[in-house]
Amino acid sequence: MYDLTVIIPTFKEESNIGTIIESVDAVFSRNAINGEILVIDDNSPDRTIELVREFQKTKQHLSLVVRTEDPGLSQSVVEGFRKARSDIFLVIDADLSHPPALIPVMLEGIRAGNDIVIGSRYMEGGGIKKWPLKRRIISKGATFLGRLLFPEIHDPVSGFFAVKKSVVVRAPLRPRGYKILLEVLGKGTWLKANEIPFEFVDRATGSSKLGRRTIIEYAGQVIDNAQFSWNHHESAVWQEWVKLFRFGIVGLSGIIVNEGVLIYLKGYIQLSLPVASIIAIELSILSNFILNDTWTFGTGQQHAMPHWWQRLFSFQVVSIGGAAINFVILNALAVFAGVDYRVANILGILVAFAWNFLVNRRVTWKKSG
Numbered sequence: 326m327y328d329l330t331v332i333i334p335t336f337k338e339e340s341n342i343g344t345i346i347e348s349v350d351a352v353f354s355r356n357a358i359n360g361e362i363l364v365i366d367d368n369s370p371d372r373t374i375e376l377v378r379e380f381q382k383t384k385q386h387l388s389l390v391v392r393t394e395d396p397g398l399s400q401s402v403v404e405g406f407r408k409a410r411s412d413i414f415l416v417i418d419a420d421l422s423h424p425p426a427l428i429p430v431m432l433e434g435i436r437a438g439n440d441i442v443i444g445s446r447y448m449e450g451g452g453i454k455k456w457p458l459k460r461r462i463i464s465k466g467a468t469f470l471g472r473l474l475f476p477e478i479h480d481p482v483s484g485f486f487a488v489k490k491s492v493v494v495r496a497p498l499r500p501r502g503y504k505i506l507l508e509v510l511g512k513g514t515w516l517k518a519n520e521i522p523f524e525f526v527d528r529a530t531g532s533s534k535l536g537r538r539t540i541i542e543y544a545g546q547v548i549d550n551a552q553f554s555w556n557h558h559e560s561a562v563w564q565e566w567v568k569l570f571r572f573g574i575v576g577l578s579g580i581i582v583n584e585g586v587l588i589y590l591k592g593y594i595q596l597s598l599p600v601a602s603i604i605a606i607e608l609s610i611l612s613n614f615i616l617n618d619t620w621t622f623g624t625g626q627q628h629a630m631p632h633w634w635q636r637l638f639s640f641q642v643v644s645i646g647g648a649a650i651n652f653v654i655l656n657a658l659a660v661f662a663g664v665d666y667r668v669a670n671i672l673g674i675l676v677a678f679a680w681n682f683l684v685n686r687r688v689t690w691k692k693s694g
Contacts, residue, residue, distance in 0.1 A: 332405035399500030423485040431487040440515035444485035450522030511550030571621040583609035647677035
């Protein structure tokens with residue numbers, strides 16, 4: 326039994342395979358890690374398999390699995406999960422875009438109590454080098470979709486991550502394309518994830534496998550994860566649906582508070598409409614904040630979040646932004662596009678609601694640890 330299995334999925338990587346094996350092996354030696362290197366190859370037509378077998382003659386901890394059916398990077402990683410001889414897995418690309426030097430850091434993160442440790446390109450300290458604009462745009466778009474399901478994860482489509490065996494051992498993984506982490510997050514059994522920043526470096530040699538099919542497969546994977554959550558309420562994705570539903574209920578209650586206070590102040594206290602309106606709006610914002618803070622996001626158990634007054638200030642600012650968005654869309658559609666004002670207002674409310682939820686989820690109620 327090994328302490329760690331480093332899974333390297335490969336297809337036509339003869340120019341890189343020797344370097345990545347030696348690099349991982351050197352990290353094992355320097356850090357006294359009893360590790361296994363597991364190469365999962367999709368029956369490469371070049372010399373990748375031959376080179377790995379040559380290395381096996383001198384490296385007892387190097388294993389090779391050659392797959393001849395259902396090719397794909399994600400499928401290869403899942404095969405690696407099945408074949409690994411340890412309780413901790415780490416997935417790394419063969420093309421040298423992920424730094425092997427971070428392997429001990431990620432291993433320590435798992436040992437510290439995290440179920441998943443993710444190498445993140447999009448958190449502070451991370452980055453991407455040598456990527457053309459097209460790939461950056463596609464990656465940002467994929468990350469945005471992934472963060473709709475997992476708002477607290479900066480890089481839910483990273484290909485560089487460590488995970489406990491217990492997270493995936495019973496998970497009904499149905500991976501396609503190159504975003505296996507999204508599948509693990511969506512269908513695995515986990516409670517705590519952590520990210521560490523790294524700088525992604527585009528492959529030095531070989532060719533990228535990104536194409537139109539990859540994009541279509543990824544979109545299907547996002548939809549599949551969303552559908553999976555409806556029948557698996559223990560999943561992280563379902564917990565996000567619950568937050569979204571509660572946020573909507575709170576928003577409706579805010580409308581009731583706003584209307585009730587306005588009627589009371591204007592009709593019974595005889596305040597002027599502008600004053601009564603401002604007070605009603607502010608009280609509805611405060612009501613929404615208290616309910617979201619205690620019910621939607623349950624901050625009573627979230628000690629890693631910002632202080633309550635910081636959350637309140639952030640919620641105020643975001644709410645003002647949502648009101649501005651609603652106002653602009655209403656007037657732009659009704660005045661300039663000729664849309665019925667009632668329809669325009671509903672559209673404005675929907676966009677403002679999306680703004681309020683996403684920004685508050687990622688800023689106001691973001692865990693700081």
